[in-house]
Amino acid sequence: MTVRTFTLPDLGEGLTEAELVTWLVSVGDTVAVDQPIAEVETAKSAVEVPCPFAGTVHRLHGDAGQTLDVGAPLISVDTGDRAGTPAPEGGGPKGGQSYREEERAGADPAAGTSPGDDDGGSGSVLIGYGTPGGASGGRRRRPKRSAAPAVTAAPVSATVTSAATAAAHDAMASAPRLAPTVVSPIVRKLAKDRGLDIATVRGSGPGGLILRRDVEAAAAPAAPDGAAAPAGAPAGDAAAASPAVPAPEDPAVDARTGLRVAGRVPVSGVRRVIAQAMTRSRAEIPEATVWVDVDATRLLELRAELKAQDPERAPGLMALIARFVLAGLARHPELATRLETREDGSQEIVRFDGVNLGFAAQTDRGLVVPSIRDAHTLSARGLDAELKRLTALARAGKASPAELSGSTFTLNNYGVFGTDGAAAIINHPEVAILGVGRIIDRPWVVDGQLAVRKLTQLSLAFDHRVCDGGAAGGFLRMVADAVENPVSVLADL
Template sequence: MAQVLEFKLPDLGEGLTEAEIVRWLVEVGDVVAIDQPVVEVETAKAMVEVPCPYGGVVTARFGEEGSELPVGAPLLTVAVGATEAPASPAPSAAPGSSASGASSAGAPAAEESAAGSESGSGNVLVGYGTGAPAARRRRIRPERVGTPAAPAPAPAPVVEPEPEPVAVPAVAGEVNGQQGPVAVVSPLVRRLARQHEIDLRRLTGSGPDGLILRADVDSAIRRAEEAARAQTRTAPDGPAVAEAPTAGAAAPAAAERIPLRGVRGAVADKLSRSRSEIPDATCWVDADATELMAARAAMNAASGPSGGPKVSVLALLARICTAALARYPELNSTVDTAAREIVRLPGVHLGFAAQTERGLVVPVVRDAHTRNAESIGAEIARLTELARTGKLSPAQLTGGTFTLNNYGVFGVDGSTPIINHPEAAMLGVGRIMPKPWVHNGELAVRQVVQLSLTFDHRVCDGGTAGGFLRYVADCVEQPAVLLRTL
């Protein structure tokens, strides 16, 4: 007999508490295999395809594309043991009724064994396992093959212990102090409505079958704020300050409100924490990068037209950073504020800032201190491509110990970047451009770059930070200096 198992949104790692549904990869009624990706979600870290640990027929999906679900919320239900798709998608069900009657209508009884459902796939994402089925199950009474339908109504399926809503459920219960059914799925939508005292019973949903979406609640919030502002324009003891607009007059434009969520929200949280916890300071220096550019050109020419990938300027600067951190390990550390201790880290995991369509991300080159410039460059290129396609995993975006920020690609010379918490320092690199420069006692046009170091003043003083930055600048101006540390 088929069992309907519930698959909940798993913990995707790194303390993430919610995810936004970007794209469903399956429809209600589709047959899925164990570990088949069923939905693509976006977290604050990356885009992730979530595999389903059960094999069977999809009987319900929870959440529309574009909505956010908290970790642990129902994602979909699967009828395990059913070998065919249901005759039609499951209808919406009110509380107290069966949420899904999905089972293969003509599946033979011999094929309705739930073998394998007790153990799941055995594969796990962080924070959830498939060793046991979901707590809620349903027993589906199949129709007999070749037997005409009985005139009496079919018995209701046995639900153990409580049915889950399917499609657009009517969620009953108290809403803003009032009882009644509301066509809303997302708990985030209900929470947003409670926070702003929006009565969901008075809203007309714009989603399928009248489903109330977050956009509907946001519109109601804006209308309420506009009404409140209109009331405040009324004088206490007199008529309204502003008269109603005349016919044909343009209505005042409302300010646009953009939710801080996803990558933008994660960046906002991390930068705010960095600014509030880290007493940072910045020093900078101009450096003549002419010799570095010449050395890079010689390296790439030596490799020949098909001798391998080219070495980038960012890769050379990354290699210079690892050499500088070996000399000044104070900057490859973090601060344990609770224990009031500086924690010096044994290896360099070098992060580099990458701007993508989803926002600013910082992929991490693991064990950069063990790599040469060519190896670092290849890893940077690989991670950059993953960042552009939104396929970086949370593990590839965390664990950095020092960050390299090449903001020169935006055509600017300098910046005072915010440290990537909980790291202790960040090296910023401006654009490399021809400028007048005194070289060998004469004025010449040279390739000049501004380097800036933002550092946590708790881990070191200005002398250490200045020594680090000066060493980096010396390697940029005279790449042969770096040979002494190789």
């Protein structure tokens, strides 16, 4: 039989990893060319990955919830070509030991080179569109539990001494035909980050399986033989000296608070991307915030009139405000720029011919920012159509990476959550974000008389490195005036 291994393809837009959400096939299933085999979650969207090979599923590399690097093995398929020579699972990035080579178990290092990646397959995988030259199809099955690793040794008996276990590990490491027994991509990445050759690490798991604590112990400074941990040394040092006796990984009681731990949720997928983006924004951007209360009564009246005239095509409030924002950016373009640092350490402000308008959208996967490309060329009705289309895609998890990136200015309507105002965090690498609060009845002075009006609050957070208070205040005041007198402003657009 000939086993072909398909690696996680390049997902585009600079993405280097993806979280494996669920398998769509199981070991032993028959797959066709371009049949979806797994659902993965990239930075902010979920996509199905098609397989470029046809045959029988031989092995699934990874479990649901794991994060895989681009180029790491994803699935091995028996293509049924028994006349061929068994192909090693090599490949991946050039230089050093690849993930495929680490996953290879029992393969002969002297074996011949593997066939080209395009032999018997359909070609390069394009996420969401299948692969060129292949026909989609094939019966999809319900996801099942991932199969066990292809090569595992029998569990070590509890009566074996530590010296015998060490000897067995040394014999395994010296065997020319066996690769390190490691199945977790997290363990591999941890070893790589700490500069360790995974083949030199002794595993304390069943059959010599290399676990995370084994890598941490191997990376810790070695203590002299027979030396005891000094008095007052941290408990982690003692654990590193005795990797065969692991400390509890999930204690029932939190040492800091004394409360029982109800659960642990890994920061992964969209939540991790949001955390990284927000941290970077706060760390790099010296932001300032200005805000103003606005009488939106006339804007609501205009919206009601448009809806009465044409209920199907009447733009929503967000589309009208977006149109006012674009008019303000045309007068104050510095708020839709980007600050870049060059190789020599100097900085420059990058200006753009137009605006890609981003808007914050809350989804089940977290907060995302779809981008309306060339928004400055659209009318209020055109903006309304794009807002609805991109919001639906984002909430369904079907928006592409291109549709979730590339914005130069962001509009955030946090009023839908019932809040009046907020100090928004700038969507890095942009330099400004405008927030809109809820519209409610409040007392307001009109022509010297107290009246009940529809009030909202606009807040602008801006990067003080590229914009001063005068420009920020001028932009905010222009948008506020447009909200208060929409008819006169729309006549000029």
